[in-house]
Amino acid sequence: MTGPTAAVIVVGNEVLSAKVEDQNGPWVARRLRELGVRLLAIHVVADRPEEIGAALGLERARASWVFTSGGVGPTHDDVTVAAVAAALGRPLVRLAPLEAALRAVHRRYHAGSEPPEVVLRMADVPEGTRLLGDPSYPTLAVENVILLPGPPRFFRYQFDQLAPLLRSDPFQLAEIHLSVGEERLALVLADVARAHPAVEIGSYPRFDEGAEYRVRVTIESRDAGAVAVALQALLEVLPREWVVRVEGG
Amino acid sequence: MTGPTAAVIVVGNEVLSAKVEDQNGPWVARRLRELGVRLLAIHVVADRPEEIGAALGLERARASWVFTSGGVGPTHDDVTVAAVAAALGRPLVRLAPLEAALRAVHRRYHAGSEPPEVVLRMADVPEGTRLLGDPSYPTLAVENVILLPGPPRFFRYQFDQLAPLLRSDPFQLAEIHLSVGEERLALVLADVARAHPAVEIGSYPRFDEGAEYRVRVTIESRDAGAVAVALQALLEVLPREWVVRVEGG
Numbered sequence: 001m002t003g004p005t006a007a008v009i010v011v012g013n014e015v016l017s018a019k020v021e022d023q024n025g026p027w028v029a030r031r032l033r034e035l036g037v038r039l040l041a042i043h044v045v046a047d048r049p050e051e052i053g054a055a056l057g058l059e060r061a062r063a064s065w066v067f068t069s070g071g072v073g074p075t076h077d078d079v080t081v082a083a084v085a086a087a088l089g090r091p092l093v094r095l096a097p098l099e100a101a102l103r104a105v106h107r108r109y110h111a112g113s114e115p116p117e118v119v120l121r122m123a124d125v126p127e128g129t130r131l132l133g134d135p136s137y138p139t140l141a142v143e144n145v146i147l148l149p150g151p152p153r154f155f156r157y158q159f160d161q162l163a164p165l166l167r168s169d170p171f172q173l174a175e176i177h178l179s180v181g182e183e184r185l186a187l188v189l190a191d192v193a194r195a196h197p198a199v200e201i202g203s204y205p206r207f208d209e210g211a212e213y214r215v216r217v218t219i220e221s222r223d224a225g226a227v228a229v230a231l232q233a234l235l236e237v238l239p240r241e242w243v244v245r246v247e248g249g
Numbered sequence: 250m251t252g253p254t255a256a257v258i259v260v261g262n263e264v265l266s267a268k269v270e271d272q273n274g275p276w277v278a279r280r281l282r283e284l285g286v287r288l289l290a291i292h293v294v295a296d297r298p299e300e301i302g303a304a305l306g307l308e309r310a311r312a313s314w315v316f317t318s319g320g321v322g323p324t325h326d327d328v329t330v331a332a333v334a335a336a337l338g339r340p341l342v343r344l345a346p347l348e349a350a351l352r353a354v355h356r357r358y359h360a361g362s363e364p365p366e367v368v369l370r371m372a373d374v375p376e377g378t379r380l381l382g383d384p385s386y387p388t389l390a391v392e393n394v395i396l397l398p399g400p401p402r403f404f405r406y407q408f409d410q411l412a413p414l415l416r417s418d419p420f421q422l423a424e425i426h427l428s429v430g431e432e433r434l435a436l437v438l439a440d441v442a443r444a445h446p447a448v449e450i451g452s453y454p455r456f457d458e459g460a461e462y463r464v465r466v467t468i469e470s471r472d473a474g475a476v477a478v479a480l481q482a483l484l485e486v487l488p489r490e491w492v493v494r495v496e497g498g
Contacts, residue, residue, distance in 0.1 A: 014451060017469070018278040018281075025293070029265060029266075039265040040295065040300075041265070041292060041295070042265070042292070044274070044291040045290050046289065051290070073431055076435065076438055076442050076443075077451050116432055118436055151456055183364065186324045186325065194325075201325070202263060203327075218268065
């Protein structure tokens with residue numbers, strides 16, 4: 001499947017230690033899907049530069065966009081910006097427009113007072129960083145890496161500011177719900193998948209008693225014609241009495 | 250922090266394409282935490298052997314245990330077992346006790362009939378695979394890789410069968426809830442973190458209006474004494490009027 005791709009790196013000691021459940025990964029998976037961007041992987045890693053760097057090394061060469069979540073605040077455990085700089089081999093430099101934005105936000109919430117140096121350090125970013133989205137709450141982007149804040153409210157706001165940049169052709173999806181188990185479908189699905197390489201065919205069993213269907217088969221591609229042809233091919237070889245419902249296609 | 254560690258690889262086209270939200274990652278993070286096992290990373294990857302292999306390559310050398318979730322069924326998109334075999338350089342061989350278990354389960358649910366070959370292929374596993382847990386629904390383990398099924402009910406059942414093998418010393422956690430923002434805490438936290446390398450100090454701001462506190466600081470280690478000492482050190486340098494609440498330690 002061609003088109004733009006993305007990977008997500010959640011910088012999340014608090015997720016790994018089960019203090020909170022990650023909300024940003026599932027949310028951005030849904031939004032990327034709506035935007036027609038294929039999500040290649042989500043990595044939840046510890047708040048350590050070498051961990052962030054290893055995930056960046058895996059993803060930035062192959063994904064159109066790599067989103068990081070979290071670790072962009074002012075405390076000692078906020079290491080994402082420095083980790084991205086190190087992974088990209090770029091020095092940290094203070095970005096004047098970002099410093100100005102940090103000063104303006106601080107003044108607004110602190111009765112006009114200037115921020116301490118520890119806040120201004122958040123303007124030290126990898127050389128070549130662009131500021132995207134809302135100029136008052138800018139999002140850092142360097143090469144194809146986009147750094148988003150961890151708190152879900154801010155993550156969502158900043159992502160949605162960028163969404164128009166990301167939009168691509170939508171995915172086309174058809175589904176067949178079937179009344180028999182995977183063991184009776186496996187060979188047929190494998191044959192059709194082999195004959196229709198332009199689509200992806202997934203098979204998702206359910207095991208709850210009394211369910212309306214036992215397996216959901218999904219067929220998808222950016223190419224609506226390819227989905228329709230593969231759906232037809234599958235319906236031709238599946239006994240009609242196995243088919244509970246067909247959707248899309 | 251010493252002690253056993255784990256990594257989780259969720260094999261999940263359906264998660265990446267937002268057809269379902271992963272339940273196994275968050276669930277196993279909580280369980281590992283309760284068991285005293287440190288979770289290093291969660292990777293959600295596509296149903297492709299090279300993707301699973303890349304994540305295994307990253308994790309199996311450093312984690313005590315690597316858990317995979319999903320991709321162990323009989324259809325063409327179930328590629329986890331073969332991917333683990335390839336990543337570990339082990340041929341697939343049919344495991345007689347696993348074949349016997351598959352036959353017994355199939356007979357029970359299919360009026361005594363023998364399973365088709367496509368079901369028995371699920372007994373083709375990496376050479377050297379051990380069967381753990383419930384002998385009727387065994388869990389595959391090879392080297393330090395443990396293969397769990399994707400459906401959350403089965404994932405949880407099989408994990409909990411293995412839990413006694415995994416248990417270690419518990420984590421000790423203390424928390425301080427504070428009424429001021431991170432910008433006023435950052436330097437103090439960095440100092441205490443540097444002076445107390447045996448503990449991990451995390452800082453988690455919240456931004457909702459009217460919240461009882463603005464930042465939650467966590468201090469943790471397997472060493473209860475180290476947590477108590479670091480907590481005391483932090484309370485000594487924080488102005489008393491900033492402290493909303495102290496928990497644990």
